[in-house]
Each structure stands twice: as C-alpha cells, then as structure tokens.
Amino acid sequence: MFDTLSARLGQVFDKLRGRGALSEGDVDEALREVRVALLEADVALPVVKDFLAQVREHAVGQEVIRSVAPAQMVIKIVYDHLVSTLGSEAAGINLAAQPPVPVLMVGLQGSGKTTTTAKLALRLQNENKKKVMMASLDVHRPAAQEQLRVLGEQAGVVTLPVIAGQQPVDIAKRAMDAARLRGFDVVLLDTAGRLSIDEALMAEASLVRTAVRPSEVLLVADALTGQDAVTTAKAFHARLGVTGIVLTRVDGDSRGGAALSMRAVTGVPIKFLGAGEKLDALEPFYPDRIASRILGMGDIVSLVEKAKATIDEDDAKKMEAKLLAGSFDMDDYASQIKQMRKMGGLDGVMAMLPGVAKAKAQLAAANIDDKLLARQLAIIQSMTKEERRKVKILDASRRRRIAEGSGTSVPEVNKVLKQHRTMADMVKKIGKLGPKGLARHGLPGFPGTAGFGRN
Numbered sequence: 001m002f003d004t005l006s007a008r009l010g011q012v013f014d015k016l017r018g019r020g021a022l023s024e025g026d027v028d029e030a031l032r033e034v035r036v037a038l039l040e041a042d043v044a045l046p047v048v049k050d051f052l053a054q055v056r057e058h059a060v061g062q063e064v065i066r067s068v069a070p071a072q073m074v075i076k077i078v079y080d081h082l083v084s085t086l087g088s089e090a091a092g093i094n095l096a097a098q099p100p101v102p103v104l105m106v107g108l109q110g111s112g113k114t115t116t117t118a119k120l121a122l123r124l125q126n127e128n129k130k131k132v133m134m135a136s137l138d139v140h141r142p143a144a145q146e147q148l149r150v151l152g153e154q155a156g157v158v159t160l161p162v163i164a165g166q167q168p169v170d171i172a173k174r175a176m177d178a179a180r181l182r183g184f185d186v187v188l189l190d191t192a193g194r195l196s197i198d199e200a201l202m203a204e205a206s207l208v209r210t211a212v213r214p215s216e217v218l219l220v221a222d223a224l225t226g227q228d229a230v231t232t233a234k235a236f237h238a239r240l241g242v243t244g245i246v247l248t249r250v251d252g253d254s255r256g257g258a259a260l261s262m263r264a265v266t267g268v269p270i271k272f273l274g275a276g277e278k279l280d281a282l283e284p285f286y287p288d289r290i291a292s293r294i295l296g297m298g299d300i301v302s303l304v305e306k307a308k309a310t311i312d313e314d315d316a317k318k319m320e321a322k323l324l325a326g327s328f329d330m331d332d333y334a335s336q337i338k339q340m341r342k343m344g345g346l347d348g349v350m351a352m353l354p355g356v357a358k359a360k361a362q363l364a365a366a367n368i369d370d371k372l373l374a375r376q377l378a379i380i381q382s383m384t385k386e387e388r389r390k391v392k393i394l395d396a397s398r399r400r401r402i403a404e405g406s407g408t409s410v411p412e413v414n415k416v417l418k419q420h421r422t423m424a425d426m427v428k429k430i431g432k433l434g435p436k437g438l439a440r441h442g443l444p445g446f447p448g449t450a451g452f453g454r455n
C-alpha cells in the first residue's frame, strides 16, 4: 500500500535534502510535486487542495526557509498534516455498552464484509478476550450464511444456527436474544451486499439498525475501488450513520487514495485495514504510523509490536545467550529464517521499514524473496545434526548430497554456507562487544531485528 506515493514523495524530499537553504520557490516547487504525487495516488481533489493549503500555511508560518534543516521541516509539516488528514487518533471498536453489544457490518457486494466479520470476531475474541457471536443476515445470496458458518468454524467463533426462510430483522433479534441468554459480549451482524448502492439494501440495513441499535455500524469498503469507495462511504454514511470504516484489499492497493481521502471526505474514521484473505490479516489503523509509512520513515512501532507478538521470548533469550557467547551455528541460522517468515516474510517486514520503496527494489534486484528463504531452509534441513553444528565438515560430497536432498544445487548450498559464515563472523564481533553491542546491532543479518529480546 502507498508504494507509488511513497516513492514519489521520497523523490521530492530527496531533492530538497540536497539543498542547503530553501527559497520560497523551492518549497513551492516541492509542494507542486507533492500535489501531483497525491493526485496520482488517487486522492480526492478537494482533499489534496486542503492538504496543500494547510501545509503551505504552516510552512510559511514556521519560517521554513530560514530554518536550520529546511527539508526536515517541510517533511515534518507534511507528516503532521498527513496524520491529521488520516484522522489523528487511532479509533478502536466501541464496545462501551450493555452486553451483548451489536456491531453491524455493511457494504457493497464483494467488498469483504463476511471475511472482515470473521477477522474482527477472531480479533475481539483473541486480543480483547470477548465472547463473540456472529450471525449472517444475508438471505439474498444462497451460500452466504453457510460461508459465515465455515469461517466461524475456521476461526473458532460461534455462529448463530441458520433457520431457513427467516428474514434479516428477525435473525438479528434472534441473535441478540441468543447472545443475551448465553452471556456473549459482542454480536457481529454480517449483512447482504449489492452491486451498487440501492434503496432496498439501505432500507433492509436501516430496519436492522432500528431493531438492534448497534453501537457500531462498520462500513466495509474495497480500497482497490479508490474514489468509488469514498463515494460509497458518503452514501452509506448519509443513510445509515456509519461509525467506522474497514478498508479491505489494501494488500493489492499500491495507490492508497481511498485511505487518504476517506476520513477527510466522510468525517468517519478508518478503524481497520484488511490486508489479505487470511483471517489474521486485519490491522488496526494508526494514522501516525501510516503517515510515516507513506513518507518512508518506516513503521518501526508496528514492527516492534509485531515482532513481540510473533517471537517467542524464550527463543529470543536463548538466541541472545548464544550471540553473546559468539557462537552461531546452522540451527541458529535456520531459526532466524523461520522467525523472519513468521513475521510475514520479507514483504511483511520490509513494508514497515524506512526507505521501503528503495530497499524493495534493491531486494528484487538481488533476487532475495520468500521463496529463496524457503530454499535456504530446505538446504539447512537436509543437513545432519552434526553438519549443522560443525559446518567445517561439509566437504564436496556432503554438499552434493545436501543439494540433492533439498532439491537445490551445489552453488546454492555454497551460498547458504557463505551467508552463514558472514553472519557467524558478525556474531563473533558482536559477542565481543557484550550486551551493549547486541542491543546496538541486533540479531545479525536480517533487517529489522535490532534489539529483539531486549524489550
């Protein structure tokens, strides 16, 4: 997401950085380029205009031109306004009501309502420790109720049993009654979608809304539809009083225009991003982190959080002890690769690091991708225990055997050995520096692992 925009803005700011003092003309030119970049990212024109007017006003007010690091100032001002355009505060789901709290999911057909319902249920259950029930009010598409039931099974979330022929309002009421009786905290109500906004759809959702008075009406909108998503959101909000937006398919959206315009045009906060088909691919929306991602400052905070969630404390401790002892064998190398993949693979980690666009291109050029990680892992797994501990014994014939066993080639095996050696050397150096060195350098070799196990 935001790849194109991020790259464009990176260019603009690189140019500014190259200069000592900035004239008003420099700033004007930079802002013109920012404008083009935003429009190319499919951000709504009024939002772009507002954005630039505000940035300019502040840039002038703060005497950018004479300041010590003018480029930094401009970037900072652009960053601040990006954050406010995106909505400033992260807005979670409002569950502050007498349980069971109903949450109504609405949106166009195929926007991802049903998937998002299951993702959100899973999240509320796991992270917020809520007892969640889901119910499908989609009586229009034949397999819709079954789809939610299957997703519920996958996620381990209870779904309301289907009664054939029952209509949406009655299903919603039955879900609330069942949840009340069985002590549930939250009831997620998935509704039917239409190809475009139509009155029947709105009327149906509106009836349900009146019947259960949900504490949240979440609009699920497809980020790939760009400005259409924003228009849709406006219409839904006018008719149903939307309280939050979930933007889906941001995994396929390189422009990000919908995300940038949504809040400013509708006044409704984006609460989550859907970034994949899997049930754990739902991220809370943090305006400040998104803004730094766009500006290529990296999203270190998310990265650290994600690392904490996926990395086993014990593993990290063990690894740390080994590093301090200055030893790093093939098993350690393998566990580094695994950890990397757990964090969403290279792409997942890269997307959160500074200077992403550039680094990504470099990685692509160097042909480093997740498949490569998988092959490296296969090579290491084809080694015997002894070989993994004592790499030195790997002579030509052993290397051949390993290449065959892993379905790779001897040069590939050699490459893994070489990489391992590089890292082992680094480990030795860091080991000599003691705990401080470790904190500074992090686990060697992989981006973004700095300081794991230390915080």
Ligand SMILES: Nc1nc2c(ncn2[C@@H]2O[C@H](COP(=O)(O)OP(=O)(O)OP(=O)(O)O)[C@@H](O)[C@H]2O)c(=O)[nH]1
Residues within 6 Å of the ligand: 107, 108, 109, 110, 111, 112, 113, 114, 115, 116, 138, 141, 144, 191, 192, 193, 194, 247, 248, 249, 250, 251, 252, 273, 274, 275, 276, 277, 281
């Ligand atoms: N890549 C990607 N795919 C998604 C995302 N969210 C949903 N999908 C996919 O989009 C397709 C449609 O999702 P559904 O959840 O069935 O959409 P819906 O809004 O319930 O559709 P209707 O009930 O027919 O209106 C499915 O194949 C999902 O796997 C996302 O964030 N990223």
Ligand SMILES: [Mg+2]
Residues within 6 Å of the ligand: 113, 114, 115, 138, 144, 190, 191, 192, 193
């Ligand atoms: Mg659906």
